[in-house]
Amino acid sequence: KNEVEQSPQNLTAQEGEFITINCSYSVGISALHWLQQHPGGGIVSLFMLSSGKKKHGRLIATINIQEKHSSLHITASHPRDSAVYICAVRSGSGGSNYKLTFGKGTLLTVNP
Amino acid sequence: KAGVTQTPRYLIKTRGQQVTLSCSPISGHRSVSWYQQTPGQGLQFLFEYFSETQRNKGNFPGRFSGRQFSNSRSEMNVSTLELGDSALYLCASSLAVRDTQYFGPGTRLTVL
Numbered sequence: 001k002n003e004v005e006q007s008p009q010n011l012t013a014q015e016g017e018f019i020t021i022n023c024s025y026s027v028g029i030s031a032l033h034w035l036q037q038h039p040g041g042g043i044v045s046l047f048m049l050s051s052g053k054k055k056h057g058r059l060i061a062t063i064n065i066q067e068k069h070s071s072l073h074i075t076a077s078h079p080r081d082s083a084v085y086i087c088a089v090r091s092g093s094g095g096s097n098y099k100l101t102f103g104k105g106t107l108l109t110v111n112p
Numbered sequence: 113k114a115g116v117t118q119t120p121r122y123l124i125k126t127r128g129q130q131v132t133l134s135c136s137p138i139s140g141h142r143s144v145s146w147y148q149q150t151p152g153q154g155l156q157f158l159f160e161y162f163s164e165t166q167r168n169k170g171n172f173p174g175r176f177s178g179r180q181f182s183n184s185r186s187e188m189n190v191s192t193l194e195l196g197d198s199a200l201y202l203c204a205s206s207l208a209v210r211d212t213q214y215f216g217p218g219t220r221l222t223v224l
Contacts, residue, residue: 030210041200042217044215045214048212090210098160098167098168100157102154102156
C-alpha cells in the first residue's frame with residue numbers, strides 16, 4: 001500500500017461544478033502539500049498546510065490530522081483548472097529521517 | 113522577479129555517460145530542492161539544499177549527487193547513466209526550508 005493515496009485517479013467535470021479531490025496518508029506528517037501540474041510539466045505549489053483549512057480564490061484545502069486525510073476543493077470549476085493535482089506529505093525531522101512522499105496524482109478535466 | 117530557471121531544458125545522453133543539470137533559484141531564495149518525475153514512479157524527492165548544505169536526501173543511489181553554491185544556484189549530477197534515469201528533473205526554490213516552493217520548468221533527460 002502506498003503511503004499516500006489519492007482519489008479519484010481521473011475526474012471529468014462540467015464547467016461550474018464543485019470538485020473534490022481526496023488524499024489519505026498512513027504516516028505521521030509535519031506538513032501536506034497540494035501541487036498543480038499542467039500539460040507540459042509546469043508545477044505550481046497551491047497549498048502547504050499542517051492543520052485546518054486554507055483558501056485561495058476558488059481553491060480550498062482542508063486537512064484532518066487525526067483521520068490522516070486531506071481534501072482539495074475547487075468551486076465553480078473552469079476548463080483552465082484542467083490539470084493533474086498532486087498531494088505530497090512531509091514526514092521526519094530532517095537529515096536522513098526526512099521524507100517527502102508524493103501521491104500518484106488526480107487528472108482533472110473540466111469540459112466547457 | 114524572474115522565476116526558477118533550469119538548464120538545459122532537454123538533454124539526450126547514452127548509457128554510462130554522466131550529466132550535470134543546473135538550477136537558478138528565484139532571487140533571495142536560499143533553499144533548493146530537486147525532484148525526479150517518471151511515468152511509472154511519479155514524483156520522487158532527490159535532495160534539498162540550504163545555504164550550501166544538503167539538508168535532506170531522498171532514497172536514490174549514490175550516482176545521484178548535488179551541490180549548492182554561495183549564490184544559491186544548484187547543480188545535480190548523475191553518473192553512469194542508466195536507461196531508467198530517463199525522466200523530467202525538476203528544481204524548486206523557496207526562501208527557506210519548509211516554505212512554499214516555486215518550481216522550475218524542468219529538464220527532460222533521455223538516456224539511450
